[in-house]
Amino acid sequence: MSFLNQLKSQASALQEQKSALHQNLDVNIAQTEAACKTAWHYISDLSRQLNVIAPPGPKFSLDGKTPWPAMKLIDFRADFRKKKLRDREVFDYIGMGWQIFPQMGAAIGGTVTVNFPPDLERVQSRLSIGMVKHERKEVRHPEKNTLQV
Known part of the structure; x- marks a missing residue:
């Protein structure tokens, strides 16, 4: 076997490995995108439901002695960002946010x-x-x- 034939066989073996790796990576990206889409739908639906419920917030205290008034969680929102990966837009992250307000009346000083x-x-x-x-x-x-x- 000549030197050129050896190089050709090595190059074709490496090309097959790269092709299999890219194929495997594409499958993993597709599965991850499907999971992110499912999570996004779940979180966006959850935020709509929580906006209706307006659940009570946790108990707060700045110094461990003086409690804050009872709080509620409102204005739930879900958000996602995408980024480019191998010339495709894919999910970068999914997040959820909300605001904390007093249950009764407006914010008070203390x-x-x-x-x-x-x-x-x-x-x-x-x-x-x-x-x-x-x-x-x-x-x-x-x-x-x-x-x-």
Whole structure:
């Protein structure tokens, strides 16, 4: 067998491997797309049903002592994004979101008092995570002028 024939046989073997790999990849992509489409229909239907129900929200507290009023979950929505993969649009991700509002009436203001810097950091981080509008008021000792949180 000549050197050229050996190269041809190696090239054809590699070509067959690549073809089988691409075929297997296409099958996997199709199965994943079908599963994502099923999940998308389920989540979008779930969000419509939850908008009707408006389930109660979890119990919240910033400092572990002062509870928030009873909350409800509203405005459920489902969303998906697609991306290009091997010249085809495929699902990138599927997500669901909602808003949390008081069960009765509009949002009300309140105050939280903390005594130690670790408590202050914990409360501030919780407020920033929840995107809650807040104002920090520092109290200083009248004689020492040290910060009293």
